[in-house]
Amino acid sequence: QVQLVESGGGLVQGGGSLRLSCAASGRTFSSYVMGWFRQAPGKEREFVAAIRSSASTTYYAGSVKGRFTISRDNAKNTVYLQMNSLKPEDTAVYYCAADAVYKAGTYSLASEYDYWGQGTQVTVSS
DSSP, rough: OEEEEEOOOOEETTTOOOHHHHHHTTTGGSSSEEEEEEEEEEEEOOOEEOOOSSSSOEEEEEBBBBTTEEEEEEETTEEEEOOOOOGGOOOOEEEEEEEESTTTOOOOOGOOOOOOOEEEEEEEOO
């Protein structure tokens, strides 16, 4: 069993930055593909970013590419999401997720992830 705990959310003005963290329990963190998803009120959960176990490969949704950066520290069992140039449309609950058995090309599919955090609220004011 893996437990994921997000932190770092909050209220920020448009154009500002936030850094989300996701701390994972368990000894096999380094083998998981880790992802960030978000869900705004009245909308479906959507993919934001993902990172392979070696951290050499990252994936981004088009809406955040160039503004957000996903990274991981396997020694600390932690994955990060650096969010810059935030926009009001980035407002959502952000979730961290872990995929224990990655299948090629599925990094953006929420259904492929096995473990989820409780979410952290990010609110961007205009």
